[in-house]
Amino acid sequence: MALDRITLSRFRNHAETALDAAAHFNLLVGENGAGKTNVLEALSLLAPGRGLRRAGLSDLAQAGGAGGFSVGASLAQPDGADPVRLATYARADQPNRRRVQVNGAEASANGLSEWLALGWLTPAMDRLFSDSAGARRRFLDRMVLALEPAHAHHSARYEAALRERNRLLADEREPDPAWLEGVERHLARHGALIAQARARTVAALVDELATLPAEPFAVPLIALEAGGPAAEEDLALALAQGRRRDRQAGRTLTGPHRDELLVTMAGKMMPAADCSTGEQKAMLIALTLAHAGLAARGRPGVLLLDEVAAHLDPVRRAALFDRLRQGAAQVWMTGTELAPFEDIRGEAAVWRVEGGRVMRA
């Protein structure tokens, strides 16, 4: 199986937890606060970024401990080759530095995405469609990142250049044109690459979503509304021409930081934000599954579904399990009881979680 021999040390409420003999379906069952989602969060840190709670590193170490934590997992390789050991940790003496090891050697967090495609769906994402445009951009960027690891680098450089330009424009004095142009060249170079990567991901998702049946999950229609030109030269020109306007506005009004992910429910042609809670959830599941299908091409995929099954009606639940069974991605799901998982119980690896401990059921 994709991930196996998972270990959590001093992670959240888990002192020492080990999960062995994982399967295609893996179920973590227990009361709220038992530590189920903490296991998913630990797995989500085997990807670049801050994991499924977007938590600070210092929040991850076990409370009352010496600080520092570690998470490890073995990743099966095709053709019977030795599994690759992935690990991420923070040391007690440097709790704010995330470290990554691949087969015992130091590696970069971005390097993790070469080994594994991770996706997740959590209750916190339920409000995504009514949330800010920025939240949807982050959601989209996480999907882009799983397909194109360089996206993180361009985003970081773009953000830095954007702050620099905004500061220059906010100056009382008329900003130096040569200086502005230097900063705008950065913005244009990295901004164009960001916009193009997002457009590629959205186009691939559109193709993937088009293959889905309309039932029983509401199918989302997605589109990218560009916040600026996607070609480098055009973006550079738009920035240069927008200096006076941006100076008055006090911020940069063109560029991919203004992109918007538009989501509509197919059939009804209704903006996702206006759809029912159940329809929104169904569209989120469809997006997550479509992306998992894309991301897992060429490398193993893992899907983390937190509290997803219990809130679906039996028909949709059965359909979800069918889709997941056919998919290549390994699935990790949580629930407060085992009953909703009756259909897959026989083929799943099941753990009971209680007080930061797991027991194979």
Add this chain to the structure above:
Amino acid sequence: MASTEIERLASALARLPGLGPRSARRAVLWLVKHRERALPELLEALGGVQDNLSECPQCGNVDTRVPCGICSDLRRDARSLCVVEEVSDLWALDRARLFTGRYHVLGGRLSALDGVRPEDLSIDQLLGRVEAGGIDEVVLAMNATLEGQTTAHYLAERLESFPVRVTQLAHGLPVGGELDYLDEGTLAQALRARRPVG
């Protein structure tokens, strides 16, 4: 418990880049152990630097000679001028012994967020040196960071009206990298592949 004097020495050393309290204590213990020879040697070296250290009025390098050893070295090619952000970059490039011309230290890089403006850098002095003549090529050896590359772009534009060839270190520098931390092979490659700006 060590005496106050030893504690003071340890804490002064601990503040040096790359040292920290643990290494500082080890250095102090070593000095104490070799106090007969090592202490006077260190004292004399530090005293010499304190008495004679100055910034080269021509290039901004830090040396005990005025002008600095590089500016006063007649074997160096005066027609070629390499512009760097910091003295540490100058030393890194010169350690590699790949560049035979002279240098100009800007004293930083343009950064609106850090409040570093063109007039905070020795840009006017640079333009003055170029205007005085005798220079054929200006090599912009800025770090491959946002601020470094912005500064290079700015300088290229300011140098446009002068009859000099303006070149820039080629990409191949690791992105986000700082000259000071590069190995000589990487530096050599970057310097070889320098190219005209614009």
